Amino acid sequence: MQNKYRNPIPTVDIIMEMSGGGIVLIERKNPPYGWAIPGGFVDYGESLEHAARREAEEETSLKVKLICQLHTYSDPKRDPRFHTISTVFVAQADGIPKAKDDTKGIGVFTEDNLPKPIVFDHKKILSDYFTWKKTGRLPSYE
Numbered sequence: 001m002q003n004k005y006r007n008p009i010p011t012v013d014i015i016m017e018m019s020g021g022g023i024v025l026i027e028r029k030n031p032p033y034g035w036a037i038p039g040g041f042v043d044y045g046e047s048l049e050h051a052a053r054r055e056a057e058e059e060t061s062l063k064v065k066l067i068c069q070l071h072t073y074s075d076p077k078r079d080p081r082f083h084t085i086s087t088v089f090v091a092q093a094d095g096i097p098k099a100k101d102d103t104k105g106i107g108v109f110t111e112d113n114l115p116k117p118i119v120f121d122h123k124k125i126l127s128d129y130f131t132w133k134k135t136g137r138l139p140s141y142e
Helices: 048-060 122-135
Strands: 009-018 023-028 039-041 064-073 084-093 103-109
Touching: 009 048, 009 064, 009 122, 023 048, 039 048, 048 064, 048 084, 048 103, 064 122, 084 122
Parallel strands: 009 084
Antiparallel strands: 009 023, 009 039, 023 103, 064 084
16 A cells, blocks of 8 residues: 655745846746746755756746755745745846746846736745845744
């Protein structure tokens, strides 16, 4: 008899800081529709770091240099499709981002001109990121 487990799905999100300023956000081609931090699912046998670099390039055509992990987000309701756990990386990127893969649109934004709507829990992630950039304070675990 085989046990069946329902486990959360590991994902990565990459806050891509552009050398000229701003961060890259993508407009999703698939539901849920809206703007999001580039990212996606971790493949079996793949490290989080490799998945982050792969997803960044798949969605934006840019190679990134990972700088640090910002936080891991695990609220079961963070993704309306299923329970995911996302490790969020901060990375540096150069060049001109181009929409690829399941990306409908792409842009470089600052805290003052973020697009709407922002999907998943990415509004909270971006708020945590901008707070960290200003204060050096990492997100809490509450």
